[in-house]
Amino acid sequence: MDYPTFFAQLWDDYTQLNPQAAIIRARFGGAQVPNDHVAFRTFATPELGIAVLEPWLLELGYRREQRYVFPDKHLQAWGYVHLEPTAPLVFLSELQISALPDAAQAILARLLGQMTLPPDLGYGLFWAGRLWPAPSYAEFQALAAVSEYAAWLAVHGLHANHFTIAVHHLGVSLQEVVDSLLADGYPMNTAGGLIKGQPEDLLIQAATIASPVEVALADGLYTVPGCYYEFAQRFRQPDGQWYSGFVAANANQIFTSTNRATNSAMNQPAAGAARGQ
Template sequence: MSLIYDGCMEAVVRAPAMFIFRFSPTKSFHSLPSLSFLPQLSSRSIISSSKVLSHRSISHRSHSRAMAVGSQTNMIVDTSAKGAESLFRMAVRSMEKVYLDRNPTAKAVLDLVLSVDGNQICYDHFAFRTFGAVIKKYVKNLGNANRYAALASTLGCLTWETPSYSDYQQLARESEYAAWTLVNGFTVNHVTISVHRLKSQIGNIKSLNHFINEQGFKLNSEGGILKVSPDGLLLQSSTVADSTIFNFSDGVSEPVPCSYIEFAERLVLPQYTKLTNEEIKEFHRRDGFEVGNADKIFESTSMDQITRKAA
């Protein structure tokens, strides 16, 4: 058998303006801007996103201005952008539905936060996992299938043939991270709640972690529950991934890890600490990601975390 693995990458979608989901009575999008995939430069590392343009809940009019940044025609938005944005909204909604349908913990946590904080949640980013090298047996006949990774994510399907359990076990011994990708494909690995956008008493990450833990949800303990960047301005935590039964091609049905939900609090940069709460926008806060934090967050799908008993 030719099963070759050299590494995986995380692809992050972070908005140039914060994107918001309203959940009452049905999910709808408010001021969802265009997003771009941010592929990693190296295995298991995160690169910084572009600067966030706006923090406030943006009206359609101001959103149109944001979409037009960089235009050479008096900031006029091409009408095709509206159609593209509508398609993008539907695609992300489908990705989110697949994610929530497969991950009851993530859905329960979102519902719990909404019950305390109102009918609006802001996502900091979506994250996906991709193969950074060749797993020869499964990708040699893909052709152009990987061009449809986004479509596969909206449908919750693989772009390669269903793997065998023996191959999954072999790959997991080399990398649980890659094995996750083999069975989950391009589905959303996690979404991240923007904690500093919450309005209630759980609007800081320590309070949120305590609240979620009290409700019986298991948080990723790798490196401590709270992951802090070296500058102290990016605070992150996450739940432990759910598991689901996967039907392998050789007739074996076994539980495999699914996805999880992350929480991120971006503190105000030192040069802006004198601003009032009303004056603070998203671009006044710490941007980007930290490799050290990310490596610990990634462990949310590891068997060590999944089988660990809750504290």
């Protein structure tokens, strides 16, 4: 598989969880809109950790660029760049389950202990979805209370968590993009400000709030955070090249785009949910 095919399949899967992303992309030029990067979430386990996912990226022509650590969220991550400079970057993070409270570890141990990992997934591992039984809503809430990342991943499994428009290739500023989205009523992530970072960091970013989606959990249908769309404006380095890294402080704020607190509709059963099943 080549990287354009890989990202095309990722996009098809991603827009199932975030249909508004296709609408947003269309307003800025549709399929021709340059993708800055895609991010993935996973658990730091022998079956699903970065060490398992990374070889597929390397086979596509990527290499490790820089490591990032988020102690408050119990995450570590790597940024990846491709041999082809116009290819999207990749941000791959994993949750250190052992850093969570015992009760949360027990929930994840039960779920992941029942994981079914088909041997022939190949690149499809990146859009394989949930490979374990659905948690109950109470388990989802218990996980979210200590790690929104863990709760999101337990419910959805493996997908592109977000795509990112490369604003610096659009001929407009990130502020203009944000103002346009706000004017049309798109909820935006305000953690750390609407625009995260400073030009001197060589990267500024913004993101929508994850669209709510209905999912079937162990005890019924519930509304939970889905995926979000990000917007990145990069600046050139002294050598004239676009900055190709990430800024940990920005990413730490953007992670909150999937937090339940951003939308009250995400804290209740979906309309017509079948409870107690």
